Amino acid sequence: MSTLALPAGLDRNALLKRLLQLAVPLGATAAALVIGLLLIAISGRSVADAIEAFMDGAFGSAFAIGASINRAVALALVGLGFILAFRANLTNVGGEGQIAMGGIAATAMALHGGVASLPLGPAVLLPMLAGCVAGAAWGGAAGYLKVRFGTNEVISTLLLGFIALLLVYWSVQSENLLRQPRTSSSTLPESLPIPEAAQLPALTPFDESPLHIGLAICVVAAIFTAILLSRSTYGLKLRAVGLNELAARRAGMPCNLLLISALAMAGAFGGLAGAIMIQGEQYYLKAGFSSGYGFDGLVVGLLSRGSAIGVLAGALFFGFLRSGGISMEIMAQVPAALTLVIQGLIVIAVAGSVILLEKLETR
Amino acid sequence: MDENLAVFIASTLRLAMPLILAAAGELVSERAGVLNLSLEGMMLTAAFFGALGSWATGSPVLGILCAVLASFVVSVVQAVLSVHWRANQLVVGIGFNILALGATTLLYRIIFGGLSREEIPGLAKLAIPGVSDLPFIGPALLQQSVLVYFGLACVVLIWWMLKSTAFGLSIRAVGDDPRAADKAGIPVARIRFQAVLIAGVMAGLAGSFLSVADINTFTENMTNGAGYLAIAAVIFGGWTVWRTLGACLLFGAATALQFQLPAIGIEMPTALLLMLPYLLALLAVAGVVGRRDPPTALTLPFIRGK
Numbered sequence: 001m002s003t004l005a006l007p008a009g010l011d012r013n014a015l016l017k018r019l020l021q022l023a024v025p026l027g028a029t030a031a032a033l034v035i036g037l038l039l040i041a042i043s044g045r046s047v048a049d050a051i052e053a054f055m056d057g058a059f060g061s062a063f064a065i066g067a068s069i070n071r072a073v074a075l076a077l078v079g080l081g082f083i084l085a086f087r088a089n090l091t092n093v094g095g096e097g098q099i100a101m102g103g104i105a106a107t108a109m110a111l112h113g114g115v116a117s118l119p120l121g122p123a124v125l126l127p128m129l130a131g132c133v134a135g136a137a138w139g140g141a142a143g144y145l146k147v148r149f150g151t152n153e154v155i156s157t158l159l160l161g162f163i164a165l166l167l168v169y170w171s172v173q174s175e176n177l178l179r180q181p182r183t184s185s186s187t188l189p190e191s192l193p194i195p196e197a198a199q200l201p202a203l204t205p206f207d208e209s210p211l212h213i214g215l216a217i218c219v220v221a222a223i224f225t226a227i228l229l230s231r232s233t234y235g236l237k238l239r240a241v242g243l244n245e246l247a248a249r250r251a252g253m254p255c256n257l258l259l260i261s262a263l264a265m266a267g268a269f270g271g272l273a274g275a276i277m278i279q280g281e282q283y284y285l286k287a288g289f290s291s292g293y294g295f296d297g298l299v300v301g302l303l304s305r306g307s308a309i310g311v312l313a314g315a316l317f318f319g320f321l322r323s324g325g326i327s328m329e330i331m332a333q334v335p336a337a338l339t340l341v342i343q344g345l346i347v348i349a350v351a352g353s354v355i356l357l358e359k360l361e362t363r
Numbered sequence: 364m365d366e367n368l369a370v371f372i373a374s375t376l377r378l379a380m381p382l383i384l385a386a387a388g389e390l391v392s393e394r395a396g397v398l399n400l401s402l403e404g405m406m407l408t409a410a411f412f413g414a415l416g417s418w419a420t421g422s423p424v425l426g427i428l429c430a431v432l433a434s435f436v437v438s439v440v441q442a443v444l445s446v447h448w449r450a451n452q453l454v455v456g457i458g459f460n461i462l463a464l465g466a467t468t469l470l471y472r473i474i475f476g477g478l479s480r481e482e483i484p485g486l487a488k489l490a491i492p493g494v495s496d497l498p499f500i501g502p503a504l505l506q507q508s509v510l511v512y513f514g515l516a517c518v519v520l521i522w523w524m525l526k527s528t529a530f531g532l533s534i535r536a537v538g539d540d541p542r543a544a545d546k547a548g549i550p551v552a553r554i555r556f557q558a559v560l561i562a563g564v565m566a567g568l569a570g571s572f573l574s575v576a577d578i579n580t581f582t583e584n585m586t587n588g589a590g591y592l593a594i595a596a597v598i599f600g601g602w603t604v605w606r607t608l609g610a611c612l613l614f615g616a617a618t619a620l621q622f623q624l625p626a627i628g629i630e631m632p633t634a635l636l637l638m639l640p641y642l643l644a645l646l647a648v649a650g651v652v653g654r655r656d657p658p659t660a661l662t663l664p665f666i667r668g669k
Contacts, residue, residue, distance in 0.1 A: 043473060091662075093453060149650045152657050154398070154453065155598055156648060162591060162641040170634030295457050302454050337468035344462025351454040352444045 017360060024356050025303060028349035029317075036342035040334055049332040057327020058320040064327070066204075066211035070281055071293075072312075072319025073214040074099070074273040078297020079311035080225045081139075081269030083304060085153075087229055088262040089242030094142060094157030096294025097164030098270025099277065101138045102131030104164075104171050106275035107178055107285040110194035123197035128217075128275045135271015138164060140264030147256040153263065161294065169287040178285055191285040200280040214276040218312075221269065226308035238262055270294065299347050305357075318343075371616075371623050376511065377577065379615025381406065381569040381586075384514045385593035386600070386607050387521050388565025393597055394525065395558035396538040396660040400456025401441050402566055403590025404463030409434040409570025411467040414581035415474065418483040423575050426483070427510070430571030431564055437463070438563020446555045449664040460590075468583045475581075485579035508576040514568060521561075522604040534558055538658035541665040551665050569593070592640055599644040602657060614640040 040050045058068055078095040085092045092098075109115065109130035115123040138160055145151035171178040171191070178191040200212040229235040240248040241258050249255045274290065282289055296318050304310030325339025389402055399405070412433035417426025437459060444450040525531040536544040537551045545551050573589070574581045596614055600607025617639045624631055648657075 039469075043469075091453065145649050149648075150656070151648045151650075152661065154662055155657065156645060158591075159595060159598070159641045159645040159648070162588075162595070163638055163645070166634050166638040166641070169637075170632055173634060174632065292461075295461075299454055299457060302451060335469055335472060337465045337472070340461050340465025341469060342465075344458050344460075344465055347458030347461060348440075348444070348455060351450040351458060352448055354450050355448040358449070 020360055021305075021357055024353045024360075025350045028353045029346050032342055032345035032349045035345055036338065039338060039341065043334075043338075045332060045334055050328050050334050053328045053331035053334070054324035056331065058324035060327075062204075062206055062209040064323060066209035068320045068323040069211055069215055069316070070319075071322050072315040073218040073280075074277050074293045075297045075300050075318050076218050076312055076315035077221060077269045077273035077276070078294055079300035079304060079315055080221055080308060081266035082298055082301025083306050083308070083311060084225055084229065084238075084269070085139075085262045085266040086301065086306065087235065087242055088238040088259060090143075090146075090259065090262055090266075091154050092139065092142075092157050092263060092266045092270075093154055093298060094139065094161040094164075094267070094294070095270045095273075095297045096290050096292070097157070097161030098135040098138050098267045099274035099290040099294045099297075100161075100164040100168045101134040101267075102271030102274025103278045103285055103289055104168055104178070104274075105134035105271065106131040106278050107171075107191050107194060110198035110279065111178065111192055116195035116197050118197065120197065120201070123195075124200060124279065127194070127198050127279055128272060131271040131275025131278075132268040133271070135274065136264040136268035139267020139270065140260055142267075143260035143263035146263075147259050157263075165288070165290070168285065168289065172285055172287055180284075189287065193284045194279065198279055199283060200276065210281065212276075212280045214280045217272070217276070221272070222308045222312055225311075229306070229308070234258075270297070273297070296343075299351075303350050321346075367623065367627060371619055374619040374622070375612060375616040377615075378618045379611045380508075380511050380514055381572045381577075381589050382593045382596055382611040382614055383518060383608060384569035384572060385566050385590060386596040386611050387514075387518045387604070388562035388569075389593055390597050390600070390602065390604060390607055391521060391525065391534060391565075392558045392562035393661055394538045394602060394658055395534045395555045396541065396658055396663065396665070397442075397445060397555055397559050397562075398452055398456070398594070398662050399438075399441060399559065399562050399566075400453055400591075400594070401437065401459035401463075402456075402562070402593055403586055403588065404456075404459040404461075405434045405437050405441075405563055405566035406570035406573070406590045406593075407460075407463045407467050407584065407586045408437055409567040410574040410585055411471065411570075411581055413567075413571030414483050414574040415470075417485070417575050421484055423484050426575045427568070427571040430575070431567035434567030434570060435560065435563045438560050438566070441563070442556045442559035445664070446552050446559065449666065452662050452664075464584055467581075471581060471583060483575070483579055483581070485575055508572070510568065510572050510576045514572070517565065517568070518604065518608055525604065530554075530557075535658075537665070538660055541660050541663075545665070545667060551667075555665075566590070595640050595644040598657070599640070599647045601647060610640075610643075613643070 037047055041047050057064055059065055082092050106127040109127040113126060115126050142153050142156040142160055145156045146153050172189045173179060179189055180187060180192045200214055203211045203213050203215055237253050237258055240253060241255050245255055278285060300311055300314040300318060303314050321343060325336060328334040329336040385402055385406055389399060392399055409430035413426045413430030416429025417423045441455060441459060444455045445452040533549045533554045536549055537554045541551045573585055592614055596610040597607050599610040617636050621633050621636050
């Protein structure tokens with residue numbers, strides 16, 4: 001009578017397989033973390049101090065948890081966009097550039113769109129919308145190049161990404177664009193801070209937590225993505241185009257539209273992430289503000305193997321890892337470069353363990 | 364003006380050289396179907412180990428050997444993961460770039476300490492006897508580091524290898540149609556593996572050029588996107604050797620112009636010059652300027668019978 005009740009459609013073997021599928025990336029991550037701890041020990045720092053600093057920075061206070069989750073929000077949005085496009089067999093490598101375009105558009109709208117005098121809702125939403133549109137244009141451009149000229153989207157999104165990063169640089173270098181007016185020789189090449197009205201409201205009533213409504217937006221985006229991919233005809237069509245474009249075309253599907261819209265949506269999510277990074281935490285635009293979130297988001301998307309929940313889990317993990325790493329540097333004098341090493345090892349180990357998963361699936 | 368032009372040409376060649384070396388190797392790998400985003404990380408690793416080797420042994424040549432060896436090791440791991448274990452090439456590449464940036468920064472601080480700018484023994488410039496003193500041509504072209512001449516020789520060798528050898532034919536075959544190549548008895552995985560190693564060795568030379576032959580020191584993240592630029596050059600070059608060489612020179616010229624234009628009084632946003640290579644590459648893959656298609660199987664892992 002005490003047998004475990006299993007959800008319908010899942011027998012024991014399938015459950016075991018699921019667990020193993022989860023165990024492989026977790027094992028790879030654990031291995032990379034152990035190597036990281038060994039490196040800390042070798043470099044002569046106290047491992048216990050480092051772990052304590054890491055935990056403190058990642059989970060130690062309401063502030064730490066809020067900051068980590070805010071980081072995860074940006075990663076998750078890029079990752080969600082990635083799995084959307086990936087459903088149509090499109091690899092979006094341009095997350096970094098889509099964040100950049102979203103950041104530029106959101107900053108421009110917040111500073112020059114006259115939102116400062118608007119009521120709270122529109123003042124926050126308009127810059128975010130601008131970010132989405134700019135990101136969608138950047139992603140959609142790659143889709144257009146693909147259907148019009150057959151350009152490989154890996155290459156076009158990568159190149160568009162670098163162009164976007166330089167556009168940020170340009171925007172904050174030129175006073176005709178977004179650079180703050182030069183009042184002295186020490187005026188930094190940054191935009192003015194965005195008006196308070198355009199900053200994201202806090203999610204919790206506690207003053208010490210930086211957690212903002214980006215989390216709520218992200219959860220809605222994840223539910224939207226999950227439903228779109230697994231419960232809508234649109235998701236089914238994306239899969240059909242991804243599996244066999246010719247067959248999908250013969251079946252009368254609007255393939256061009258599907259491909260462009262998939263990349264545009266991926267771009268819109270990236271642009272939204274950029275807008276949220278500016279409006280939620282950074283408050284002004286500066287060169288390199290996207291600081292690798294686009295590439296990390298791609299990794300999160302790919303490792304999730306197409307699941308929205310997987311994206312959220314991976315994004316949280318990388319978000320906490322980034323926060324903990326920063327704290328290790330400040331409190332335990334462990335160089336931030338070491339966090340990069342651990343992160344790189346995790347990415348390589350998890351990507352490399354895919355073959356184990358494939359073996360599991362074919363068994 | 365003449366003197367300016369000579370300086371401009373010389374600095375174009377100097378700035379293009381790491382791109383030429385890295386792009387030549389990456390071209391081989393991409394023709395076989397493997398895109399190494401890790402080029403940036405390989406170059407950075409090589410730049411560091413080149414500097415370390417040269418500093419530790421006092422010999423720049425041994426430094427370059429260290430650099431090539433380090434980059435070779437990275438490429439072996441990249442090849443095992445992406446060719447044999449069929450891991451996603453792009454993700455492995457991104458992982459290596461993060462790892463290389465972290466590891467070289469960390470090791471640099473541990474070994475050289477703080478933010479010192481330790482001068483390392485650099486490779487001598489080779490002034491070709493007799494002709495290097497010629498007016499204009501001499502300072503513009505013929506007073507370069509030995510590695511420049513060696514690198515250009517490698518480019519010719521790679522061009523000949525791809526065009527006229529059985530190995531080159533196999534490389535092109537596994538990149539364009541791995542299934543047909545497999546049926547014709549070409550060992551797809553082995554050819555791709557070797558192609559990635561060639562990219563690794565060339566990226567090693569490219570990285571060591573930066574630290575050992577050019578500025579004689581290592582700085583954190585000193586490649587600063589040169590690896591990605593080399594990938595853009597392969598794309599703009601339409602996956603052919605001579606066009607890629609031309610693309611690298613053009614990109615080098617765009618970078619050199621940044622410093623030259625203000626000197627001759629022309630104001631132009633640096634961002635535009637920096638953006639130019641990526642814009643040109645994008646226009647090239649879109650078919651606006653001289654359309655060329657990538658190898659059909661680029662980034663696609665090969666699984667027999669699937």
